[in-house]
Amino acid sequence: MSDNNSLLANKVAIITGASRGIGRAIALELGRMGAYVIANYNSSYEAAQEVLEELKTTNAAGAEIIKADVGKSDEAQNLVNEVLNKHQRVDILINNAGIQKAVLVHKMTDADWHDVINTNLSSVFYMCRAVLPSMIAAKKGHIVNIGSASGFMGHKGAASYVSSKHALTGLTRVLAMETGDKGIQVNTVAPGVTETDMIASLTDVARERLLAGIAMKRVASPQEVADMVIFVLTKATYSTGNTFHISGGLIMQ
Ligand code: NAP
Numbered sequence: 370m371s372d373n374n375s376l377l378a379n380k381v382a383i384i385t386g387a388s389r390g391i392g393r394a395i396a397l398e399l400g401r402m403g404a405y406v407i408a409n410y411n412s413s414y415e416a417a418q419e420v421l422e423e424l425k426t427t428n429a430a431g432a433e434i435i436k437a438d439v440g441k442s443d444e445a446q447n448l449v450n451e452v453l454n455k456h457q458r459v460d461i462l463i464n465n466a467g468i469q470k471a472v473l474v475h476k477m478t479d480a481d482w483h484d485v486i487n488t489n490l491s492s493v494f495y496m497c498r499a500v501l502p503s504m505i506a507a508k509k510g511h512i513v514n515i516g517s518a519s520g521f522m523g524h525k526g527a528a529s530y531v532s533s534k535h536a537l538t539g540l541t542r543v544l545a546m547e548t549g550d551k552g553i554q555v556n557t558v559a560p561g562v563t564e565t566d567m568i569a570s571l572t573d574v575a576r577e578r579l580l581a582g583i584a585m586k587r588v589a590s591p592q593e594v595a596d597m598v599i600f601v602l603t604k605a606t607y608s609t610g611n612t613f614h615i616s617g618g619l620i621m622q
Contacts, residue, residue, distance in 0.1 A: 376603045378403035379430045381456045383448070385439045385496060386466030388413040390565030391515060393420050394591035395463055395598050400429035402599065404461065407452055408434045411466070439466050440487035445495035458507055459500045461602060464493040465515040469567055471526045485529035490536050497544055501553075508552040513598055514541050516559040518616045534559075538612060545610030554609045558597050561616025563589040584618025
């Protein structure tokens with residue numbers, strides 16, 4: 370058992386949006402590290418079942434999948450209540466669930482705007498509000514919000530997404546200010562372009578254009594992002610309110 374492994378063994382960890390992509394990779398890595406993994410999903414039941422089966426082959430102290438649309442206040446609260454009723458604590462919360470809708474502002478509907486803001490931003494507020502009383506009582510806890518390079522730049526056709534990720538940086542900082550003296554750390558991991566379903570519809574031309582801005586001239590794998598999350602959870606013991614970039618040089622700060 371590695372040092373990292375013992376640090377995360379038996380920790381109760383909720384990962385939102387863990388059925389696919391980056392959330393799935395984080396859930397599996399936490400499982401390999403010995404955590405008790407609660408993998409949230411919304412619409413992809415079969416994919417979530419596959420994650421559960423794979424988790425059972427890891428060192429996970431245990432694993433469950435729980436359906437909830439975390440962009441809805443009551444569903445996020447019910448998800449946390451279910452975990453607290455069963456485990457009496459949440460040690461780690463990874464706010465990962467996210468969607469993107471590519472629409473120019475002058476063509477964007479209210480739904481295009483609100484769906485993205487609710488899923489990417491309001492969900493983080495709902496989930497943090499739900500877990501914080503128990504973390505404060507326990508005087509410990511670790512929250513990692515999955516931001517984006519889009520929280521540090523603008524790009525066409527992504528008003529709701531870019532706005533949600535910029536706001537997430539601010540929310541992380543406020544959460545850190547409110548909980549830093551209570552044994553709780555709140556940080557953002559901000560991936561650049563990562564090989565998941567979210568970028569699957571990019572044309573070759575759009576992909577080339579994206580790569581042009583990336584110093585390392587390649588996209589990230591979900592595993593690389595998961596590894597950064599594990600780093601933050603296990604090694605970044607004196608960091609809160611910070612952003613950990615993992616963008617191959619797309620964002621340099
Ligand atoms: P993805 O492959 O499309 O997966 C999205 C995940 O979010 C799925 O598991 C999905 O679950 C879940 N989800 C969506 N809406 C949800 C809701 N309302 N409630 C609960 N879960 C919900 O996307 P990804 O690329 O892994 O993105 C994960 C995070 O990384 C997002 O926050 C995204 O903004 C961020 N990110 C991604 C990239 C990239 O290039 N891929 C870059 C920077 C940041 P269901 O299918 O079960 O609904």
